[in-house]
Amino acid sequence: MLNIIVCIKQVPMVSELPWDSKTGTLKRELAEGMMDPASRRALEAALQIKENQGAHICAVTMGPAMAQEILHQAKALGADVGVLLTDKRMAGADTFLTSHILARFIQREYENFDLVLCGSQTSDSETAQVGPQLAEELNIPAIGYVSQIRAKENSVEAQRHVDDFFEILNMDLPGLITIDLSAYKPRYLALEGVEKAFENPDIRIIDAKKLGLDDSFNALKDSPTRIIDVFSPTTQNENRVLKGAVKKVVDQLFDEYGKVIGSAMGKDLKTHEHDEV
Amino acid sequence: MDFNPCMKHQLIRKTVREFVESEIKPHVALMDKESRFPWEIIEKMKPLNFFGLQVPRIYGGADLDTISYAITIEELSRVSAALGLCVTVHNSVGIFPILKFGTPEQKKRFVPEMAKGDSIGAFCLTEANAGSDAGGVETNAVETQDAFILNGTKIFVTNGGVCGTILVFAISEGKDKRNHASVFIVEKDRPGFSVGEIEDLCGMRANPVSSLFFEDCKVPKTNLLGRMGQGMKIGLTALDTGRIGIAAQALGIAQAAFESSVSYAKERQQFNKPLSKFQTIQNYLADMATKIDASRLLVYRAAACKDKGKAFSAEASMAKLYCSSTAMEVTGLAVQIHGGYGYSKEYDVERYFRDAKVTQIYEGTSEVQKMVIARAILSKPS
Numbered sequence: 001m002l003n004i005i006v007c008i009k010q011v012p013m014v015s016e017l018p019w020d021s022k023t024g025t026l027k028r029e030l031a032e033g034m035m036d037p038a039s040r041r042a043l044e045a046a047l048q049i050k051e052n053q054g055a056h057i058c059a060v061t062m063g064p065a066m067a068q069e070i071l072h073q074a075k076a077l078g079a080d081v082g083v084l085l086t087d088k089r090m091a092g093a094d095t096f097l098t099s100h101i102l103a104r105f106i107q108r109e110y111e112n113f114d115l116v117l118c119g120s121q122t123s124d125s126e127t128a129q130v131g132p133q134l135a136e137e138l139n140i141p142a143i144g145y146v147s148q149i150r151a152k153e154n155s156v157e158a159q160r161h162v163d164d165f166f167e168i169l170n171m172d173l174p175g176l177i178t179i180d181l182s183a184y185k186p187r188y189l190a191l192e193g194v195e196k197a198f199e200n201p202d203i204r205i206i207d208a209k210k211l212g213l214d215d216s217f218n219a220l221k222d223s224p225t226r227i228i229d230v231f232s233p234t235t236q237n238e239n240r241v242l243k244g245a246v247k248k249v250v251d252q253l254f255d256e257y258g259k260v261i262g263s264a265m266g267k268d269l270k271t272h273e274h275d276e277v
Numbered sequence: 278m279d280f281n282p283c284m285k286h287q288l289i290r291k292t293v294r295e296f297v298e299s300e301i302k303p304h305v306a307l308m309d310k311e312s313r314f315p316w317e318i319i320e321k322m323k324p325l326n327f328f329g330l331q332v333p334r335i336y337g338g339a340d341l342d343t344i345s346y347a348i349t350i351e352e353l354s355r356v357s358a359a360l361g362l363c364v365t366v367h368n369s370v371g372i373f374p375i376l377k378f379g380t381p382e383q384k385k386r387f388v389p390e391m392a393k394g395d396s397i398g399a400f401c402l403t404e405a406n407a408g409s410d411a412g413g414v415e416t417n418a419v420e421t422q423d424a425f426i427l428n429g430t431k432i433f434v435t436n437g438g439v440c441g442t443i444l445v446f447a448i449s450e451g452k453d454k455r456n457h458a459s460v461f462i463v464e465k466d467r468p469g470f471s472v473g474e475i476e477d478l479c480g481m482r483a484n485p486v487s488s489l490f491f492e493d494c495k496v497p498k499t500n501l502l503g504r505m506g507q508g509m510k511i512g513l514t515a516l517d518t519g520r521i522g523i524a525a526q527a528l529g530i531a532q533a534a535f536e537s538s539v540s541y542a543k544e545r546q547q548f549n550k551p552l553s554k555f556q557t558i559q560n561y562l563a564d565m566a567t568k569i570d571a572s573r574l575l576v577y578r579a580a581a582c583k584d585k586g587k588a589f590s591a592e593a594s595m596a597k598l599y600c601s602s603t604a605m606e607v608t609g610l611a612v613q614i615h616g617g618y619g620y621s622k623e624y625d626v627e628r629y630f631r632d633a634k635v636t637q638i639y640e641g642t643s644e645v646q647k648m649v650i651a652r653a654i655l656s657k658p659s
Contacts, residue, residue, distance in 0.1 A: 034291065069284050076288070188300075189292045191326040191349065192339035198285040 002055040002114045002151055004046045007102060007134070008039040008074060010067040011124040035070040037181060038119025044184040046117050047078045049151050056080050058110060062090060062101055071203050076193035087208040092220030095129035103137035104211045115156065116176040120145050131178035142176040143169055147183035289345045293352040296325060305357045308483040309628050312475070314439055315483065318360070319394060329392025330368045332376065336388040343580035347525040354529030358632040359483035361529055363397070365522030366435045370515040371398020374444060374460065378503040378511050387442055387462060396441030401431035401489055402512060409645050411446070411512060414458060416491060418447040424498060425461060427491040435639070438475050438485025441465050445491065446508055458508030462500045469494030480631035517590045519640045521583065524576045524596035527604035527636035531572065534611035534629040535565045541615055552614065561614060565607045572600040591653035598646040601636035608633040
């Protein structure tokens with residue numbers, strides 16, 4: 001039976017993102033949380049392996065106390081254990097320290113793991129760095145952007161879509177895989193699952209001390225990444241309204257924008273100008 | 278006292294919302310337009326426990342608490358009030374009375390199939406001459422040596438066109454020569470049972486509300502629910518639970534109309550500024566939000582009373598009375614804010630407006646709710 005660790009993250013719900021229009025930043029304290037879509041797919045991949053050949057699934061996340069919600073959700077979906085890594089000293093970690101903390105947890109608590117699954121990238125920061133960095137910290141091989149996993153006894157066969165072809169790779173275990181957003185459509189959660197998850201609501205909570213991090217460890221200060229600016233992209237399109245009789249407007253449209261429209265259509269409109277239909 | 282929903286209830290809301298937003302929302306307008314019951318969506322709802330919300334696990338249900346049940350109906354109705362209606366009626370007045378008053382044998386016989394969603398429940402009390410006055414029921418049950426023979430016509434039966442297990446209210450003459458009401462469980466394939474024409478109603482058009490006919494419909498004695506003459510008690514108990522569901526349904530409709538109004542008020546420009554900049558519109562939105570919040574607290578209080586095993590009849594009636602009038606007011610204002618577009622089928626608020634009205638009528642009219650509330654007040658020693 002495979003020992004699988006799935007790294008999941010709570011991200012702000014896309015449909016309810018409260019943006020501060022003046023500063024262009026996200027008001028995180030107002031945002032409803034949800035399980036990041038790519039990590040939910042990583043969990044789905046683990047659940048399918050569990051259903052097909054049996055596995056023990058540990059879902060782990062790092063975040064504030066409210067992130068427990070996605071651990072309950074993971075348990076409701078079928079994860080065996082939920083672990084929350086939380087500490088004021090771990091808040092503000094960049095991807096580098098996040099990978100470091102996750103690796104510490106795995107090394108201390110799940111030494112005999114076979115497979116680590118992550119989403120390819122999270123919907124809130126899109127760096128795609130934590131998975132590969134975590135593999136590096138654990139000194140294990142990794143495959144990114146995987147869409148299909150076939151687990152064997154001591155290895156996995158992973159398929160991914162690259163440009164216009166599929167690539168199939170074999171990897172010895174232990175190893176790490178990040179799951180692509182296009183794969184493993186997550187199942188809906190049955191209401192019975194939610195009720196059951198809260199009947200046995202045990203979530204393991206682990207702080208910096210339990211992870212053996214130095215007393216001086218402070219993620220916010222120690223993170224090498226510095227965010228210089230966060231802003232919403234703005235479009236610079238100029239809108240023009242052509243007014244007047246239809247024929248005049250159409251002529252004007254083609255005179256002024258014929259080239260642009262023609263190139264978008266892949267036609268030289270001038271040569272078609274007098275075609276009779 | 279904590280007014281914040283706990284993590285479980287938040288997760289229930291998100292779980293239901295995720296499903297209804299992706300699997301139901303894209304089809305709702307057409308379902309309403311074509312008055313079509315969406316069996317293909319029902320198939321997707323079955324494995325997620327929508328049809329066995331509070332049914333114990335031994336019978337295949339999700340065993341939810343009543344607040345979770347109310348949240349489920351609210352979220353479902355926020356997208357499709359017609360499906361919210363189907364699910365709440367099935368669970369509250371379809372299954373619940375069997376769980377509460379049924380024999381162990383009846384529970385085993387009927388509940389698992391209903392909890393799976395393979396047999397949709399209906400509850401029929403209303404007749405041409407009996408509505409708020411349940412004493413006017415004319416459908417009768419005659420006891421023979423081995424069975425009951427039912428004769429009568431029920432009208433406005435929610436889920437009527439798609440039901441598999443029907444709870445029928447009928448009267449029969451007792452030993453005291455007076456009429457007593459009892460409830461009988463009828464399976465749809467019993468000879469003598471038939472479904473009438475689907476009603477052409479103002480709202481809830483995706484729910485096949487219909488008449489049901491019982492013509493010398495013979496049911497075995499094992500299909501009597503509870504005891505002979507216990508009908509009124511079963512009916513009132515079922516309706517108390519049903520009212521929490523209808524209150525939650527009205528709340529969902531109001532919430533949907535409110536959300537549409539907020540986004541429309543921000544988008545729509547008149548006199549070179551968005552509607553949301555006008556104080557009149559702001560007042561409308563403030564009234565809507567306040568009433569919706571008050572409604573929600575009333576629903577959750579009634580649900581919490583039921584979960585604690587306390588009497589909840591008056592609380593359920595207050596929730597149903599207030600939520601349904603909120604739904605009517607809020608959807609009316611939503612149409613007003615949308616102006617001409619709100620009166621058009623192009624916008625969802627037109628449907629919310631039509632769907633809201635019946636929440637003041639079925640499962641006991643607003644006037645009946647006031648009777649229940651007043652009775653509770655006046656029965657207390659002063």
